[in-house]
Amino acid sequence: MDERILRYLDGGLTEDEKILFEKELNTSPELKKKYEKYTSVQSKLDELKNIEVDKTYFNGIVPEFRNRLKVRKKTRKIFSLSFVNSLAAIIVLYFILSPNGNNMNLNEVVKNWTEIDFNNAIEYVDQQNSGFDNVVYYSTTEIDSVISSMLTDELNLSNNSTVYNAIDYHNLSAQTNSKDIKDLYKEILNKKYF
């Protein structure tokens, strides 16, 4: 019974079926009661299609977007430089710490490093660079986008394949913990550059 009502409301009955249904609606109190249950809900849903909204919110969407775009462009520059600095820090420390120069595997050098060691290395290189005094917080979206573009390069994924797969490469930071992300990042750096 419910399905016929739904198909009728959805415009899914043929003309003959519609005529039959409407006839039955007039003669069957049970069908009529059920039908009215559906139409009552539908009219509540229809009311919500036209509610009075706060126009100031919609007026603010474009300015908010432009503001975020500005921040994003600035953030990208800072993040790229931080990435290069981190790399430079690792290379510099590799040569400083390695007693036998090129014979030491970088993996061996950094495998026992803690987060503090990495931060110290980056800070060391940052201090050499006077052009970037502003610290900018980069959003999860930005971190996701850099990690995902590195991953898609590594794994030869097209951007489209990230949408409905079980693993959402564009939103890794929400699905993995920060230790795994650091490990992943180190792994990719190592593979890509060493």
Next chain:
Amino acid sequence: MSIAEEDLNLIEAFKNGDETSFNRLILKYQQKIYWLAHRMTGNHFDADEVVQEVLMVMYKKIRGFEFRSSLYTWIYKITLTRSINFINRRKVRENFSIDENSLINLKSEDSITDNIEAKEKLNKLDKVLQLLPVKQREIFVLRNFNEMSYKEISDITGKSVGGLKANYFHAYKRIVELMEEGNDG
């Protein structure tokens, strides 16, 4: 001028460096994006975040848009994808969030309308929609609120028309049950 021609002109102007054309596209589609995001995520706060994410994706990718589908189909696809991603991220955050209660309270206070009666009805609907599985919610919203044809929904979601109809009917039936329970309780 048809909607498609208007969209094409705006996109061409944007490709040629006219940033205000992109702003005009936002103004044209922002309500559709917002309401789809709101009905999927269940509250104004999260919908607002999704809207901004969708606009960012559009801004990055619209230069490569080739009009194989209509612009609004493309925009809806992006909105649904970002909404579903947001919902998944939210589940992870809620599981590990220290201050979960205050976050939930903040979200329920924020609203798109100041009208108290409308706010209550909207909150009720939001709660009911959140009780549907995401895929049923998606189809129900596109069909019932956006009044899209099954063919259009199939283009957006990639699902068969038969499957969509079945899901829509399940969703509708469930919504009616839930709204009835809400009235009794």
